[in-house]
Amino acid sequence: MSHQQVESLDVDRIRAAYPILEREFSGSQLVYLDNAATTHTPDPVVDAMSDYYRQYNSNVHRGIHHLSQEASIAYEEAHDRVADFIGADGREEVIFTKNTTESENLLAYAWGLAELGPGDEVVLTEMEHHASLVTWQQIAHRTGADVKYIAIDDDGRLDMDHAHECITDDTAIVSVVHVSNTLGTVNPVAELADIAHDHDAYIFVDGAQAVPTRPVDVQAIDADFYAFSGHKMAGPTGIGVLYGKRHLLEAMQPYLYGGGMIEKVTFEDSTWAELPWKFEPGTPPIAEAVGLEAAVDYLEEIGMERVQAHEERLAEYAYEQLAAEDDVDIYGPEPGPDRGGLVSFNLESVHAHDLASIMNDHAVAIRAGDHCTQPLHDKLGVAASARASFYVYNTREEVDKLVDAIDSARQLFA
Amino acid sequence: MGLGSDMYRQQILDHYKSPRNYGELEDPTFTHIGENPMCGDEIRMDVRLDGQEIEQVAFSGDGCAISQAAASMLTTELPGTTVDELLEMDRDDIVDMLGVEISPMRIKCAVLAEKVAQDGAKMYRGDLDKEKTTTEDD
Structure with missing residues (x-):
């Protein structure tokens, strides 16, 4: 259209x-005119967060009491709402983080450190934000993996011929920004996902500038992982999202340990809670989750x-x-x-x-x-x-x- | 709406457009370089001493008006002072020299040349070993 x-x-x-x-x-x-850095927060989002603190502030998944129940339900339902917004298959595929950067680090540490090694390739683009570029670069240094960059052409678009050259059977993951925060380029992420999958590689999409500004359907893209932040989409700071396909998240080990992410703990060992809580240790950003849900409601009302x-x-x-x-x-x-x-x-x-x-x-x-x-x-x-x-x-x-x-x-x- | 910022008074713009002592000295006593990674400002300061007194200063580099004007003004301020006096300078002295309020986000631009000259002097005295000064060290 x-x-x-x-x-x-x-x-x-x-x-x-x-x-x-x-x-x-x-x-x-x-x-x-600095909205790519952060957007402002409309009254309905501020009101939703204020209402949380004024009416049902409590820790989640811990208390038997009324307030904890209300807070827990609100926090869990925020995952459902976000999952629906981006076309994910349920709350299990939506992990709340601090921001896009933490989402990328979660993936790089939980999956990258465990899976990458010498001979593996991580394929980025020349227009990646430092959030993904620095993260994969450093994880590659630690694991011995190689980093390649898909070139941009004179117009600031990805050179797709070069993309075909860069992505090979040695590629473990392709990490690409959906909308460039510098060039404004909207990249053909679904096409890149196809290329990656043809080589049995995964694709991670940095959607920090995309989810706030256009309809995004992670399943239509066939992204394996996808990340974005609340504060660039009329929501609060302090919350971001990592989407991942359920079977991939299930296979990954936790990135941060602590309370709330465990199933059973003994002095000797621990087992992990179900998704997405396995990746959300400690007291999470509850008010921010409520605010993010309100921002999703707000944006969907506009369309x-x-x-x-x-x-x-x-x-x-x-x-x-x-x-x-x-x-x-x-x-x-x-x-x-x-x-x-x-x-x-x-x-x-x-x-x-x-x-x-x-x-x-x-x-x-x-x-x-x-x-x-x-x-x-x-x-x-x-x-x-x-x-x-x-x-x-x-x-x-x-x-x-x-x-x-x-x-x-x-x-x-x- | 006014024509511009208090930060861009005539003196700053004059030094930016017509930098003083721009270039390199033939026989500097010490030379040092530095950068402000956030802005991409780059400064090289050449200083020639006569004993402990600063005799001549030149600068070269590239960057925003604040960083380049501050370097230019410093090359005219420093001759006649001593190395000790250079090392005692702080950001207030730079702000006084510039004669304008510098917004907090731009102070690193303003102090780059001073820090480069100071680190150059410390290296000359053997008190510092640093290939390049950056304003991110604060």
Whole structure:
């Protein structure tokens, strides 16, 4: 479905649930364009978490009392809700973690350390976030496995011919970002899953920028593992998700040990609780799970197709505005179905950090830096870039303010 | 809406656009390099001493306006001071030199040149062995 066919969002109504967007700095209203770093939290999510603390705060899976029962049921049902949202086959396939990074580390430690060895290959892409790149790189160092990187082409898309070359019968796992946090590229993850499976390799997908911004069905992708964070999808910080196919998670040993993840313990040995609790030791992020469930409800009420269409419209508008400037370099593919709702760029005469500082004086919040993709920036030949990223509450007028602020920076440095 | 930040007053922009003492000294007493990995700022400082007094300073590098302007200004401030005085400098001295408020997120850019010069001096005295200074060491 092209985004022209999808009904647009009632952004005024949406914005009313985000009091933070009314903040002013030096008389200018906040223009928040740093959503790829974290999104804001709407009232229904804050209210759900507040309600938890005010009404049924308790530890889960421990108490016989009313509050513990209510908290336990809410915590478990949050898994069901998330499973349904991403097309997983039940709560057993949804592990709550701290964030996407911890999800990736869970997999790398629990599966990677046990299974990888010399001669095995881990195939990444040149656009991986440090969360997966550094994790697999270091696990490979420890296990003697090799790391390969699928190259990107000049447009910032994966070179699929190179993907076919990189993924071989020696490949143990392919780890690929679904939507690049720097280039905005939407990668063909289902196609990559097919290639991986043809070689009996697993595929892990970093969905930190995908789940918040588009419909995601892990079974349609045929991902073996998939990760994302709550705080980039209108939910709270402190909670992330690792999806895994049930039989794979069942075969994996725990990553963290402790209370809550055991079945039976003696002085000599222990056995593990059933999924997903086997991977959730200690007191989990209960309020955050309640908040994540509320965020899923919130996003589904809007409709993920409409969220995606809104993102694509804003990205296309921003891309066109910036591309019209002779001294602005934009990274990543041209607008279209394989570009997500963010635009990274550089103003030729102004360092990205100076640009972000000047933008800040106009109350325009963008990200400047390497966006946790240093090797990709090396490949692009720049130390840093500026990035504007959008969410459901952003408007074309805010993109215009971004362009005005760029003009101010240009004049200042002229 | 104003034309720009207090952080980008004329003096900073002037030093950024027309850096003073940019380049390398032919006969430096010590040379050191450093970087600010977060921003990709890179600075090389060349210092020539006359006894314990700093005679001449040059810098080269690449990076944001704050890091480059601070380096440029430092090359004009340091001559005539002593190595001890260089080592006693802190971030407040850099902020005073720049003459503007530096936001907390940008202070590492501002102090990079000072730290590079200080580490170079410590290495010259044999008090430090460090290939490259980074502002992530804080």
